[in-house]
Every structure is written in structure tokens, then in C-alpha cells.
Amino acid sequence: MKLLYAPGACSLGIHIILEEIGASYEAQAVNLRAGEHFTTEFRAINPKAKVPVLVLDDGSALTEWLAIALYLAEQVPAAGLWPPGPLERGRAMEAMAYINSFMHGHGFARMFRPERFAPDAGQHETVRTEGRRIFAEGFELIAGLLGDRDYLLGTFSIADAALFYVSFWGEGRKTLELPPRIAAHYARMLERPAVRRAMIAEGLAS
Numbered sequence: 001m002k003l004l005y006a007p008g009a010c011s012l013g014i015h016i017i018l019e020e021i022g023a024s025y026e027a028q029a030v031n032l033r034a035g036e037h038f039t040t041e042f043r044a045i046n047p048k049a050k051v052p053v054l055v056l057d058d059g060s061a062l063t064e065w066l067a068i069a070l071y072l073a074e075q076v077p078a079a080g081l082w083p084p085g086p087l088e089r090g091r092a093m094e095a096m097a098y099i100n101s102f103m104h105g106h107g108f109a110r111m112f113r114p115e116r117f118a119p120d121a122g123q124h125e126t127v128r129t130e131g132r133r134i135f136a137e138g139f140e141l142i143a144g145l146l147g148d149r150d151y152l153l154g155t156f157s158i159a160d161a162a163l164f165y166v167s168f169w170g171e172g173r174k175t176l177e178l179p180p181r182i183a184a185h186y187a188r189m190l191e192r193p194a195v196r197r198a199m200i201a202e203g204l205a206s
């Protein structure tokens with residue numbers, strides 16, 4: 001397997017899951033700033049021009065954060081990253097879908113890619129402000145789901161890897177002060193050896 005990732009992007013969550021399940025994989029960085037994902041070569045692998053991409057051993061590519069996370073968790077059930085019961089699975093998906101589509105796709109994307117929401121540069125600050133509002137609203141809601149638990153479902157699951165990548169954008173990228181429960185979850189995640197390995201591999205920690 002090969003993970004195509006960009007340092008500190010949402011692919012960081014997948015990198016963490018690969019480490020958590022003890023997968024044997026290669027990781028290849030894609031330089032988004034240089035537009036490497038828009039090249040013909042990259043688009044031949046993922047026509048959506050996005051990371052993460054998981055290139056499987058048969059050469060096919062699996063895309064979309066949620067799909068890759070679920071695929072990996074199911075490869076190694078013993079790692080316990082995907083809960084056994086239907087309700088817990090629903091809860092995990094509920095949190096991940098909200099983080100990935102609302103916080104990331106609507107909030108963070110507005111903060112960092114305002115031109116994709118409004119072609120007029122004069123409107124970009126308004127779009128960024130709306131992005132920050134959505135991002136902050138998302139953290140408040142997820143803090144409520146987390147409650148007093150250490151992890152979103154009680155024990156570590158792929159949902160925590162999703163929460164970690166947006167928390168990294170808030171705390172690591174200094175775009176937003178995290179609510180206390182989310183900040184505690186972020187600190188707890190940083191203590192996990194697999195998280196640390198993924199961060200070091202992406203040049204985000206030493």
C-alpha cells in the first residue's frame with residue numbers, strides 16, 4: 001500500500017490510522033503548494049486532484065478520507081479502531097461525516113480557499129470569517145459529543161483520527177483556540193506513539 005499525503009493535510013489522519021494498525025506501507029508526499037496534485041500524472045491516480053489517496057497493492061486507488069479510514073480499520077479488526085456494534089458504528093460515522101464534510105469541507109475550506117466560494121476578491125474576508133465561524137461551531141458540537149470521555153466512542157477509534165486532523169489545523173496551525181475538551185483530546189492524541197510517528201514522518205514534530 002502507498003499513502004499519497006501532504007504534510008499536515010487531512011491525510012495526516014490516515015497516516016495515523018496506518019501507524020495505529022501497524023500497516024506495512026509507503027508514504028509519498030505530494031506538494032499541494034506547488035500544485036503537484038493538478039499534474040496529469042497525479043490526476044491519472046486521482047482525478048479529483050486531492051489527497052489522501054491510498055494506492056492498493058493491485059495498483060488501484062482508494063480515495064475519500066472516510067472510505068480509506070474504514071477500509072484500513074477493517075483490515076485489522078484486532079486493532080479495534082472500528083467498533084463492533086451498529087449503534088457505535090453509527091455514532092463513529094456521525095462524528096466523522098460531520099468533521100469531514102462540515103468542519104473541513106465548509107469551514108476550513110472557506111478559511112483557506114475563499115476563492116473557491118467567491119470569485120470576487122473583495123468578498124474573501126467575509127468568506128474567511130464565515131469559515132472560522134463554521135469551524136468554531138463544529139468544535140463546540142464535537143466537544144459536546146466527546147463529553148467527559150477520553151475518546152469520541154470511549155476508546156480510540158478512527159473517529160479520533162478525524163478529530164485530530166481538524167484539531168491540528170486549529171491548534172497546530174494556530175487558526176483557532178480549541179474548546180477545553182477538544183484541546184485535552186488533542187494533547188491526549190499527541191501522547192499516542194502512532195500519532196507521534198505520523199507527525200514525525202510528515203515533518204510536523206521532531
Ligand SMILES: N[C@@H](CCC(=O)N[C@@H](CS)C(=O)NCC(=O)O)C(=O)O
Pocket residue numbers: 006009010011032037049050051052063064065066100
Ligand atoms: N472529500 C475529500 C477531501 C480531500 C481534501 O480536500 N484534501 C485536501 C487536503 S486536506 C486537498 O487535497 N486539497 C487540494 C485542493 O483542494 O486543491 C476527502 O475526504 O478525502
